[in-house]
Amino acid sequence: MHPALAGRRLATTVLSVALLVPLAACGSDGGDRDDASAAPGTRLTILAAASLTDAFRTAGTAYEKAHPGTEVTFSFAGSQELAAQVEQGAPADALVTADVRTMDGLASETGPSTVIAKNRLVIATGEGNPEGIRGLEDLTRSGLKVVLAAPEVPVGRYSKQILDARKLTVKPVSQETDVRAVLSKVALGEADAGLVYRTDAASDAGRVDAVDIPDAQNAVASYPAATLRQSENAEAATAFVQWLAGPQAQKILREEGFQQP
Incomplete structure (x- = not known):
């Protein structure tokens, strides 16, 4: 090949590569921005x-x-x-x-x-049920410290519902803002019993026992x-x-x- 022609082809190739490099870089940046894994x-x-x-x-x-x-x-x-x-x-x-x-x-x-x-309610008692509580009627027992959730709390409203249905009057020593607070009072020995959800009693089985409430007397x-x-x-x-x-x-x-x- 004539030396002058070869020189011109080499120059054209170098120029083409030089033009393509920035374009490739721009394509790479755009790909990173579109990569879902890079999104927050x-x-x-x-x-x-x-x-x-x-x-x-x-x-x-x-x-x-x-x-x-x-x-x-x-x-x-x-x-x-x-x-x-x-x-x-x-x-x-x-x-x-x-x-x-x-x-x-x-x-x-x-x-x-x-x-x-x-969920359903149970009666939470101290471990081993030291007061021998067997059912809702026992919660009316004189001297028994019962804790309930406040009436505006769902579990408190359910508690009132099942007690009222059996015409039982329970005077709680405190009314708590949620079911975990009721459970805590019983677990710490600050109350003898409380009405909580079955799942809550099970979550603290090492410190409380659960007395089942028959479905016919319970709330869902x-x-x-x-x-x-x-x-x-x-x-x-x-x-x-x-x-x-x-x-x-x-x-x-x-x-x-x-x-x-």
């Missing part, structure tokens, strides 16, 4: 009834494992406290209460609700879940609520003692 994670805040504490901690870990990049944070309290937080505009993405009544009262703040679990607690209209992560919140009704979450809830919806 989603953080969900779930307001949940206190009786769901143990089950939801397990469920949250399972959900994060199944949905990499999503972090689930829970705020547990009595349902009436959670309702007040929603009404005051507390930043959260979904709500799970221990009764349908509370959820229905927040219809303007939530999306459609789905019942994800049910329903747990509805819904997204909050104020959520900034509506799609992810909806996915989480749907997951709660699915097989993996339902298995966890059953293992924690909750009944099927």
